[in-house]
Every structure is written in structure tokens, then in C-alpha cells.
Amino acid sequence: MSRNVLVLVMVAGLSGCSIQLPSFVGREGDGEDTFKLGGTPVPDPVPIDVASARVEPALNGYIILVEGIAPTAGYNTALLMRPDSLPDAPQSDGPPPETIDFQLLAVPPIGPAPPEPAAARVLRAGYFLPEDHVRRIRTIRLRGATSVQTLPLER
Numbered sequence: 001m002s003r004n005v006l007v008l009v010m011v012a013g014l015s016g017c018s019i020q021l022p023s024f025v026g027r028e029g030d031g032e033d034t035f036k037l038g039g040t041p042v043p044d045p046v047p048i049d050v051a052s053a054r055v056e057p058a059l060n061g062y063i064i065l066v067e068g069i070a071p072t073a074g075y076n077t078a079l080l081m082r083p084d085s086l087p088d089a090p091q092s093d094g095p096p097p098e099t100i101d102f103q104l105l106a107v108p109p110i111g112p113a114p115p116e117p118a119a120a121r122v123l124r125a126g127y128f129l130p131e132d133h134v135r136r137i138r139t140i141r142l143r144g145a146t147s148v149q150t151l152p153l154e155r
Contacts (some may be wrong), residue, residue, distance in 0.1 A: 080125040131132075
């Protein structure tokens with residue numbers, strides 16, 4: 001009985017060798033590739049307009065919450081970043097020492113996007129500011145694609 005089971009397992013194992021598996025499994029064969037690494041590269045984030053912003057107190061710091069409206073549908077991954085941390089940041093004197101700057105960015109769509117109402121193009125981003133980093137900060141300046149908003153940091 002056990003010999004029959006062993007033979008059956010061996011035959012089943014050998015029959016698997018004739019199955020054409022996709023090359024991503026690590027086997028040779030002419031099966032279709034169903035998985036690809038890489039693909040289309042993701043575009044760099046671009047600035048979008050700030051629709052609303054607020055600062056809320058949190059445990060040991062503050063949270064900046066920003067809503068932006070993308071120019072077209074398909075934008076995703078909203079980011080709130082310090083301009084000095086951006087790769088192509090212009091060298092400038094920067095904001096006054098009691099102000100901290102942020103820029104609202106989003107990743108644009110890869111191809112053309114269908115038209116959508118503004119309510120469907122809202123993106124949200126947040127940023128946590130630890131208390132240790134904001135002792136001297138009095139205002140937060142948010143830059144969008146075409147606008148700038150300044151928020152007071154209330155303690």
C-alpha cells in the first residue's frame with residue numbers, strides 16, 4: 001500500500017515537470033510572463049493647490065492636516081514636504097526663523113485622465129511636528145502650486 005502511494009507521488013512530481021510555468025517562477029519554459037518587475041516609472045511629484053489646512057495639537061507635538069485639489073483626475077500620493085528636503089530646492093535665505101515652510105505635492109497620472117469633478121480630485125496629506133522641533137516656531141507656511149497659506153501655531 002505504501003509503495004503504491006510512493007509511486008503515485010513520484011509520478012505526480014515528475015508530471016509537474018512538463019507544465020509550462022511562467023519564467024518569474026524561476027523555471028525555464030515558454031509560459032506567458034504574467035509578472036513584470038519595473039514597468040512604467042512613476043512620475044516625480046508636482047505641486048498642487050492647497051484647498052484647506054489646519055494645525056491640531058497631538059501628543060508631544062502638532063499635526064498639520066492639508067487638503068489639496070489636483071488639477072485633473074489620476075493624481076495620487078499627496079505629500080507634505082519641507083522645500084529644503086526636495087532634490088531641486090532653490091538655494092535661498094529661507095523663511096524667517098519663527099516660520100517653517102512646507103509644500104503640498106502629489107504624483108501625477110502616467111497617462112491621460114478622464115475629467116472628474118473637484119470633489120473627486122481632493123487629496124489629503126498630514127505631517128507630524130514633534131514639540132522638540134517647534135519650540136521657536138510661531139507660524140507654518142504652506143505652499144501650493146499657485147497659492148501660499150500661513151497658519152499660526154497656537155500653543
